[in-house]
Amino acid sequence: MLDEVAERAGIDKPVNPHHFRHSRATYLASRFTQSQLCEWFGWVQGSDRPADYVHLSGRDIDADYARFHGIQDQQNPEESQLAPNECPRCDAKNAPRAKFCQNCGPALTTEAYKEIEEGKKRIQTLENQKVEANEFLDSILEQMVERKIKQMR
Structure with missing residues (x-):
């Protein structure tokens, strides 16, 4: 079933629970510490599992160093595409790509x-x-x- 939906959506990467978990771990590895990753994914503290997902590059280090000094990366702002869209009128959290508030109705x-x-x-x-x-x-x-x-x- 997932394969059919992925094919219609034009997704050519694997669509299975393992790949979802791996993708999420890779994404969070750049935002969490190793101990936070262990806690989040249910791994034993001190596990070597987080090392499989931490893929550092020079650009990551430069961006973190700049952020540490209060400089915002202009090329890659930290605006998540998965963050909920909050309604300015009622403060309800809506789907990330929602055009209208599901609670009170105005355009978002x-x-x-x-x-x-x-x-x-x-x-x-x-x-x-x-x-x-x-x-x-x-x-x-x-x-x-x-x-x-x-x-x-």
Whole structure:
């Protein structure tokens, strides 16, 4: 089942629980200490398992050193794509890619707000066209009634 969904989504990497766990461990290895990794994944403290997931590069070390000195990495901001999207109105936590608050409903992104505004403009345009069409039909109906009255005389 997972393979079918992955294929439809265009994911070409392995889709199985082992790969999910390995990917998560690799991701957290750059953010947790080794003892935190052991605790999180249920490994014995002092285990060599975290070493399998800690892949340091010079760039990682430079970024951590800069962060230690209060310098934010401009090329790779720490904005997680998996962080919950918090509603400014009700503080509810929404899905990371949610466009609207699931609790109170307002737009959470600029794009969603623009979509709403475009929708409102489109509705207003359609309402104006409806009024014009009704006025046109009323005038045609009046003309038809006048013709009928003239024919009856």
